[in-house]
Amino acid sequence: MSFPALKTRxxxxxxxxxxxGELARRARELEAQGRRLIKLNIGNPGAFGFRAPEHLQRAIAGRIDETDPYTHQQGLPVAREALAAHYRRRGAPNASPExxxxxxxxxxxxxxxxxxxxxxxxxxLVPSPDYPLWTAATILNDGCPVHYHCRAENGFLPDPDEIESLVTPRTRAIVLINPNNPTGAVYPRELLERIVAIAARHQLLLMSDEIYDEVVYDGAxxxxxxxxxxxxxxxxxGGLSKVYRACGWRIGWALLSGDVRAIGDFHHAMDLLGALRLCANVPGQFAIEAALGGEATINALCAPGGRLYEARRAVVESVAVSRHLQMxxxxxxxxxxxxxxxxxxRSFDDHGFALELLExxxxxxxxxxxxxxxERTQFRVTLLPQPDELREVFARIERVLDRRAQAGGNTHAAVA
Structure with missing residues (x-):
């Protein structure tokens, strides 16, 4: 008996x-053929030799016998207490475990x-470029993403006037990603204050993705x-995945701030949805207090001589000497x-370029x-490999772009 193909959403x-996606699947096929690839598609520190700080690992190991039961749907009380104190130190209003x-x-x-x-x-309202989960999650929850543009000529910072011009009676929220993935922009206070004023005028929820909050360079x-x-x-x-290099632990958090009368129903809705999935991963939650109260190990990595700083330097210097790139x-x-x-x-197609670079x-x-x-002339690389490997990557990128320039932008010039 045969069945028709199952219909999907x-x-x-x-x-x-x-x-x-597709390029990553092709990469796996090439690796299965014995090819050694340099994969710069995912910001996954553990895949490049970074480790979560030892004091976080010890915090989990020391409480492992307490991790069998479900916890409260909003998280372990001790972890939420630590997070509330963390946000109060930053000046967040009414930050409490609840x-x-x-x-x-x-x-x-x-x-x-x-x-x-x-x-x-x-x-x-979602930035363009964005971390694509924001657009995808809006669509899959029956919403409509409306993109405001963060242009390279403006340092990838958004234009508040453009943001406000996109507000309609159906607009519910403004998404910010700061520090920004994929561009690396860090938003100044004055810009953020103007966006807050827009949200206040139009009674919108602000949603601020701050997962890279402590990954900053050169005094930003x-x-x-x-x-x-x-x-x-x-x-x-926020979460443990980037600043604390613990992506696989799957521990993130959110603080809901603002006037209690305005957020009450939304708080209950979040609590209900959290309860339906029972709770988050329990072992990793025991690392939160240690992370927020321990040594800021990310700082040395982002300072001159640190691995992330020097990887960034390698990318910046490689782009500076390129005949074909700006950044x-x-x-x-x-x-x-x-x-x-x-x-x-000329006639550049970013997907075709990425495929050619891979092949x-x-x-x-x-x-x-x-x-x-x-824009169809941009691409993203991670700063996680060793600096010398990144210099080699950009030498290879330059070869592909040389071929394309000589071929007049023919997107199929060098792909077998």
Missing amino acids: ERLTEVRYEIR RIFIGNGVSELIDLSLRALLNPGDEV KFEPLAPLAGDVPCLSF TTPAGALYGFPTVTGDAA TENVLVVPGASFNSR
Whole structure:
């Protein structure tokens, strides 16, 4: 007996996640053939030899006998107490354990919060380029992502006037990613204050993805949004995956701040959805207090001589000597986001370029359009490999772009 193909949700056709998509599947095929690849598609520190700090590992090991039961749907009380104290130190208003939600990574909390917020057809203002989960989660929760542009010529900072011009009666929230993935932009206080004022005027929820909050370079200053938002409803997202190099532990959190009368129903909706999935991973939650109260081990990595700083230097210097690339120097996060220019950019297709780079030079990058960018001349690389390996990567990128420039931008010039 044969069955017809199972139908899938139609809106999945609108969702893209090339970070782990078609190119990554092709990379696995090439690796199965014995090819050694340099994979720069995922910001996954553990895959490049980084380890979570030892005091976090000890915190879990020392409490492992307490991790068998479910915990409260919002998270372990001791972890939420530590998070509330952390946000109070940053000046967040009314930060209390009751306003903290712990999830299986920030990714789960993004999905839960949009599910709690959106009715079919509601709109969410999302940056372009964005971390594509934000657009995807909006779509899959029956919302409509409306992209505001963060242009390279403006240092990838958004234009508040453009953001406000996109507000309609269906708009429910403004998403910020700061420090930014994929561009590395770090938002100044004045810009954030203007966006808070827009949210206040139009009664919108602020959703601030701050997972890279302590990954900053050359004196760049991260400004948490909650203290600036005050009574304006605001969700601030953070976690262990990037700053503490513990992606696999799947521990993220969100603080819901703002006037209690404005956030009450939304808080209950978040709590309900959290209860439906029972609770987040329990062992990793025992590392939260140790992480927030221990040594800030990320600082040395981001300072001159530190591995992330020197990897960033390798990318910046490689782009500076390239005949075909320009890039806004990333002030934070774990990525570079170069733009292809000149002859190599003629008829340029970012996906075709990424495929050619993979097939001919054994390097995997993510096309810029995968981040919901209008531009088709950009791509993202991680700053996680060793500096010398990144210099080699850009030498290979230069070879591909040389061929494309000589071929007049023919996207199929060098792919066998």
